[in-house]
Amino acid sequence: MQESWNSLxxxxxxxxxxxxxxxxxxxxxxxxxxxxxxxxxxxxxRVSNNHEILAYIPGEGHNLQEHHVVMIRGGRVKDLPxxxxxxxxxxxxxxxxxxxxxxxxxxxxxxxxxx
Numbered sequence: 001m002q003e004s005w006n007s008l009x010x011x012x013x014x015x016x017x018x019x020x021x022x023x024x025x026x027x028x029x030x031x032x033x034x035x036x037x038x039x040x041x042x043x044x045x046r047v048s049n050n051h052e053i054l055a056y057i058p059g060e061g062h063n064l065q066e067h068h069v070v071m072i073r074g075g076r077v078k079d080l081p082x083x084x085x086x087x088x089x090x091x092x093x094x095x096x097x098x099x100x101x102x103x104x105x106x107x108x109x110x111x112x113x114x115x
Contacts, residue, residue: 032079
């Protein structure tokens with residue numbers, strides 16, 4: 001996300017993009033490195049600059065499928081090799097986490113209405 005190509009000078013240039021749009025190519029699970037054990041959810045996505053990367057899907061449960069449009073941000077997952085990006089929950093085609101009460105801003109959950 002942080003590098004582009006200058007075709008006139010034939011050199012890479014740094015570009016600061018806090019978020020980027022991407023399209024899901026495959027949604028799957030992966031087991032983490034030792035000593036951890038789980039089935040972590042991730043998606044292989046094609047970013048708008050045509051790079052194909054792996055992005056982690058945070059939170060419990062998700063609605064992502066192939067061809068869904070997602071927003072990605074930086075931030076690696078330490079125990080998943082090659083996963084250097086996170087998918088932003090609650091933006092574009094990604095649903096927020098259901099029944100989330102705390103840390104809502106990290107998972108795209110709106111405030112609950114008072115009765």
